[in-house]
Amino acid sequence: MENYQRTDIRNIAIIAHVDHGKTSLVDVMLKQSRIFRENQHVGELIMDRNTLEREKGITILAKNTAITYRGVKINIIDTPGHADFSGEVERVLNMADGCLLVIDSIDGPMPQTRFVLKEAMQKKLKPIVVINKIDRETARPEIVLGLVQDLFLELATTEEQLDFPVVYTSAREGYAVNTPGTKSTDLIPLFECILDKIPPPSIAQGEFQMLISNLDYDTHKGRIAIGRIQRGKICSHDRVVNIDSQNKAHPFEVGQVFTFMGLGKQEVECAEAGEIVAITGLENASIGDTVTSPLQPEALPRIEIGEPTVRMTFGVNTSPFGGREGKFCTSRQLRERLFRELETNIGLRVEETDSPDSFLISGRGELHLSILVETMRREGYEFEISKPEAITKDINGKVYEPVETLTIDVREDFVGEVTELLGKRQARMTDMHNDGEGNVRLEYNIPTRGLIGFRNSFLTATRGTGVLNSQFLDFQPWCGEIEQSRTGALVAAEAGLSCTYGLNNSQERGILMIDANVPVYEGMIVGLHARGLDLAVNVCKQKKMTNIRSSTSDIAIKLVPPMKLSLEQSMDFIAEDELVEVTPKSIRLRKKILDTEMRLRARKRTESN
Numbered sequence: 001m002e003n004y005q006r007t008d009i010r011n012i013a014i015i016a017h018v019d020h021g022k023t024s025l026v027d028v029m030l031k032q033s034r035i036f037r038e039n040q041h042v043g044e045l046i047m048d049r050n051t052l053e054r055e056k057g058i059t060i061l062a063k064n065t066a067i068t069y070r071g072v073k074i075n076i077i078d079t080p081g082h083a084d085f086s087g088e089v090e091r092v093l094n095m096a097d098g099c100l101l102v103i104d105s106i107d108g109p110m111p112q113t114r115f116v117l118k119e120a121m122q123k124k125l126k127p128i129v130v131i132n133k134i135d136r137e138t139a140r141p142e143i144v145l146g147l148v149q150d151l152f153l154e155l156a157t158t159e160e161q162l163d164f165p166v167v168y169t170s171a172r173e174g175y176a177v178n179t180p181g182t183k184s185t186d187l188i189p190l191f192e193c194i195l196d197k198i199p200p201p202s203i204a205q206g207e208f209q210m211l212i213s214n215l216d217y218d219t220h221k222g223r224i225a226i227g228r229i230q231r232g233k234i235c236s237h238d239r240v241v242n243i244d245s246q247n248k249a250h251p252f253e254v255g256q257v258f259t260f261m262g263l264g265k266q267e268v269e270c271a272e273a274g275e276i277v278a279i280t281g282l283e284n285a286s287i288g289d290t291v292t293s294p295l296q297p298e299a300l301p302r303i304e305i306g307e308p309t310v311r312m313t314f315g316v317n318t319s320p321f322g323g324r325e326g327k328f329c330t331s332r333q334l335r336e337r338l339f340r341e342l343e344t345n346i347g348l349r350v351e352e353t354d355s356p357d358s359f360l361i362s363g364r365g366e367l368h369l370s371i372l373v374e375t376m377r378r379e380g381y382e383f384e385i386s387k388p389e390a391i392t393k394d395i396n397g398k399v400y401e402p403v404e405t406l407t408i409d410v411r412e413d414f415v416g417e418v419t420e421l422l423g424k425r426q427a428r429m430t431d432m433h434n435d436g437e438g439n440v441r442l443e444y445n446i447p448t449r450g451l452i453g454f455r456n457s458f459l460t461a462t463r464g465t466g467v468l469n470s471q472f473l474d475f476q477p478w479c480g481e482i483e484q485s486r487t488g489a490l491v492a493a494e495a496g497l498s499c500t501y502g503l504n505n506s507q508e509r510g511i512l513m514i515d516a517n518v519p520v521y522e523g524m525i526v527g528l529h530a531r532g533l534d535l536a537v538n539v540c541k542q543k544k545m546t547n548i549r550s551s552t553s554d555i556a557i558k559l560v561p562p563m564k565l566s567l568e569q570s571m572d573f574i575a576e577d578e579l580v581e582v583t584p585k586s587i588r589l590r591k592k593i594l595d596t597e598m599r600l601r602a603r604k605r606t607e608s609n
Contacts, residue, residue: 005200006274011228012198013077013093015120016102017110017469021132024171025102026065026078030262032174032187033067064214064226064276066260069191075260075276079116089116091287091303091346095213095228095276098126098198100190105131105139105168108147111405111471118155126198127164130190134180135170141180165197201228201274207293208232208240210277211300212285215344221256221280225291228276230300232293235270242282243290243299251294255281287346305346308362309402309448309472312369312571313386314338315358317581319590320495320521325583326382331357334383337376348372362391364472366452370568373582377567382583384590387574390449393475400475402448405430408458410466412440417461425450426479446470447479453572457485486575488534489589490527492520493596496540503559506537512562513589514539523594525578528563536596565589 016022066075077096079089093099099120103109120127129148131141145166156162167190169176176190177183214226234240236257241249258265258278271277282291288302316322316331323329328337338350338359349362363369366388373385393400406427410418412434419429419442427446434440451470458466490510498518506512512527520526520539529535565573570580570587581588593599 003202003204006203006272007200008071009073009075009201009274010098010194010198011075011077011096011201011274011276012194013079013089013096013099013120013125014102015079015089015093015099015116017104017107017112017116018080020102020104020107020110020113021171022102023078025100025130025132025169026076028171028174028187029067029076029190030065033069064260065263066276067262070195072195073261074191074194077276090119090305091213093119093123093125094211094303096123096125097201098128098194100130100194101127102130102132103144103148105133105141105144106136107409108140108144109151111407111469114151114155115471117151121155121157121161127161128190128193128197129164129166130176131166131168132171134168134177135173141168165193167193203273204231206231207296208234208238209290209292209296209298209300210234210279211303212282212287212289212291213303215285215287216278218280223283223285224258224278224280225282225285225289226276226278227291229271229273231273233270233272234277234279239294240282240291241294241297242285243292243297244284244286245288245302247299249294249297250284252282252285252291254279286343303346306364306472307391308347308349308364309391309404310365310369310388310452311349311360311362311391312388313353313358314361314373315355315384315386315579317382317384317583318357319384319524319581319588319594321519321581321583321588323382325585327380327584329382334381335359337379337381341372345372365448365470366568366571370571373571374567377582377584380584384579384581385571386579387576388452388571390447390452392478395475399478401478403445403473403476403479404448404451404470405473406444406446406451406468406470408442408444408466408468410440410442410462412438414462414466415440415442418442418458418466421454421457421461421485422446422450424485425454425482445473447476447482448472450479450482453486456569456572484575486528486573488529488532489525489575489578489591490529490537491534491591491596491599492522492524492526492540493536493538494540495521498526498539499542500559501543502537502539502541505541506539507560509535509537512560513565514562516559521590521594522596523591523599525589525591534591534599 014022014026063078066073077092079092101117131144134141152162167176168180175184176187178189209230210227212225212227216224218224234257236254238254240254241251243249256267257271258267259271259275265278290299342348342350347364351360353360390401422444427444427450429444431443458468490506498514498516498520500516503512503516510527510529514526526539567587570589574580574589577592579590579592581590591599593602
């Protein structure tokens with residue numbers, strides 16, 4: 001039997017490089033579709049409801065919403081723009097028939113633009129190119145369109161994919177036009193283009209079938225499976241089977257069925273093919289499973305996700321302060337939380353190690369792993385993490401490592417410093433472009449391990465003005481050793497409370513990382529040494545009391561303000577023999593071997609070997 005089309009629905013994904021205005025555009029689409037009351041205050045970045053998303057200004061989790069225009073329901077899937085969360089993009093594109101490819105009218109196509117467009121073309125999605133931020137003074141929509149056409153020529157697999165519609169928008173001002181320079185007051189040209197160019201869902205004949213593309217959780221309803229119905233229909237209390245990764249069928253009874261509208265879900269009695277739904281009652285369902293009718297139990301192809309490139313260990317906090325600040329501190333609690341993360345974070349891998357107290361976690365990049373660490377920390381977990389390292393492969397007896405494309409935008413004054421930094425990290429320049437106004441774009445291929453710890457050095461070298469973006473390219477033969485640029489650490493030699501006198505003596509040796517009156521323990525890192533080797537310092541040392549008065553004794557000691565590191569900076573900063581202690585209240589740096597004498601012996605043994 002032939003497929004048929006359902007013309008009252010459009011399913012689209014919004015994809016873009018980070019910070020190109022994708023979530024802001026969804027905001028305006030929601031507001032102009034009249035789904036909110038006239039007096040309802042909804043604020044900005046409506047779809048970024050996660051606290052971390054709002055703090056960092058990036059989308060981390062893919063989310064579903066929907067609007068209605070001219071009687072047609074438009075299901076919208078907002079996706080992350082950062083390369084580390086590309087696993088979110090890969091799995092949710094299965095629910096869409098078309099996509100809005102949002103591109104900044106100043107930056108043009110960026111590394112993640114190439115990745116998301118390639119994914120969309122492989123899934124045969126119909127793209128609409130949205131050139132955003134045309135209200136900016138430095139906007140160059142015509143030039144950017146030419147760059148986009150070049151990108152399509154490079155990635156297209158069929159001639160039809162080269163014939164794409166283009167809409168020009170300003171998400172900040174809330175308007176869209178078909179031609180740059182013309183006037184508009186709303187997004188109607190964009191809505192019309194979606195209805196005209198995005199194909200309606202093609203419906204297969206047969207019994208109910210749905211691929212689970214996302215999972216949600218509710219304290220009352222339990223696990224909620226989200227996906228697009230490929231064929232048939234689903235009603236509450238229907239009997240279904242869930243086909244897992246081992247191709248085993250598990251029977252379930254559907255609880256409730258929801259569709260999406262605006263920022264929430266609407267409970268419905270039944271939903272038909274072509275619709276994106278959320279279903280309760282599937283207790284052990286996982287992303288990639290197929291939910292289908294027991295009358296025709298056929299599994300859909302599972303979602304294929306790119307492999308991880310960076311890994312690090314998570315372990316129980318073994319410092320002298322362990323268990324003081326966290327709510328969940330044991331290996332059992334840590335294990336349960338990490339394996340629970342696998343249910344929704346399918347780009348992640350968790351492996352058990354020889355030690356029951358530590359776990360090897362692999363992800364798509366430093367940011368991917370740091371978001372997990374920060375999320376767990378805010379949930380009350382206390383643990384320690386190692387320095388991130390690149391994952392290598394053995395292919396035909398040769399070592400291969402992940403290599404990324406790195407795009408850097410800097411002022412031409414800083415090109416020399418940045419080039420020198422990257423040269424030490426085995427980076428190879430592939431392109432360089434100067435816009436004639438002092439702005440330079442550099443493109444490199446660089447091993448992933450060369451990027452670990454690079455961001456801090458880069459921001460320092462460019463006085464905080466540089467912008468860098470990277471995207472996984474492929475695995476290539478080992479590029480050679482990378483020289484370490486970090487100096488040694490100032491390490492506390494005694495436990496106690498840091499005091500001004502001890503800190504004053506220590507700050508002459510390097511840069512401090514703690515204030516006075518901070519509890520410290522032996523082996524805790526309290527600063528950065530000015531020289532290459534680690535140095536044990538006593539920051540708890542107090543001035544001895546005497547009965548001799550001094551004319552200068554009342555002059556207060558002035559301490560240089562300490563260098564405070566964020567979680568991401570701490571992960572970049574630590575060396576291989578160091579750990580980051582993460583608690584809900586604190587982030588501390590420490591040596592793996594806390595005892596000063598044992599650490600010196602271990603270093604001598606390493607040097608002699």
